[in-house]
Amino acid sequence: MSHTMQPVVGVDTFRDAMRLTASGVAVVTSDGDAGRAGVTVSSLCSLSMEPPSVVFCVHRDNKGLAQILTNGTFVANVLSDAQERVANSFAGLIPELRENRFLAGKWSKLHTGAPALDGALCNFDCRVASVFEFGSHRIVTGEVLDVRTQPALPLVFSDRAFRRLAAA
Numbered sequence: 084m085s086h087t088m089q090p091v092v093g094v095d096t097f098r099d100a101m102r103l104t105a106s107g108v109a110v111v112t113s114d115g116d117a118g119r120a121g122v123t124v125s126s127l128c129s130l131s132m133e134p135p136s137v138v139f140c141v142h143r144d145n146k147g148l149a150q151i152l153t154n155g156t157f158v159a160n161v162l163s164d165a166q167e168r169v170a171n172s173f174a175g176l177i178p179e180l181r182e183n184r185f186l187a188g189k190w191s192k193l194h195t196g197a198p199a200l201d202g203a204l205c206n207f208d209c210r211v212a213s214v215f216e217f218g219s220h221r222i223v224t225g226e227v228l229d230v231r232t233q234p235a236l237p238l239v240f241s242d243r244a245f246r247r248l249a250a251a
Contacts, residue, residue, distance in 0.1 A: 105241035108162045110173045111139055112190075112198040113147075115154030119198065120147035121184055123173040125240050127159050135227040137207050140220045148221060152211060156195035157225060159207040163235035164247040169200060170238065194229035206231040 112121040126140040137159055141148050151157050162170055172180045172187035180186050189201040193208040200206065209225030216222075239246045 102243055103241070105239050105246070107204075108170050108238045108240050108245065109139065110160045110162065110169055110200065111141070111147075111151065111157050112160060112185075112200070113151040113154040113157040114197050115150075115156065117150040117153035119185065120150035120154075121173045121198070122147040122151070123170050124159075127161065130224055135230075136212060136224055137209060137227060138222060138224045140222050142219055143216065143221050148223075151223070152214060154197070155211050156197045157209050157211065157223075158193065158195070158197040158199045159205075159209060159225065160200040160203040161205040161207075162200075162238040163202060163204045163233065164238045165235070166200070166203065166238055167245045170240075170245065193231060199231060202233055202235070203231075204233060204235050204237050 106125045109124050109127040110121055111124055122141055122145050124139045124141055127137060130136040130138040139159060169188045171177050172184045175181055185198065190198040191201055193199045193206060195208050199208060207227050208229035209227050212224045212226045214221055214223050236248050239248060
């Protein structure tokens, strides 16, 4: 049995509800034949333990997405609470860094050679495994080939602002 259900929630209602949720902040970076690119995402999460993999979502019109997919590798850099400037740079919010957003941080390389942000809470060094389209976004899965972690607290995004964790 199948029947079609139409959404009863409007875009503005959905957006207002989603802004109340909290998520970690990640910058996904890549380098290769298509050039260096990076995007700020707030939707990174684990996908599978076998194989170790992550998933992130990005708007299909994002300029860096095509480069990441062509390069075939990326690092998902989970930002620490000291890296708000990096998040703003890759979101295009710092005019003087729009031509080279990588100037907002220090970078090294792990297994794939994609840029890994030094001092990030975690760097997941990945090979693109699959790409799916849904609505306005592309869903990208990555098989994790290497991981680097640092002792730090995460940067959190909620209610349209960056926030830091506070002890209860």
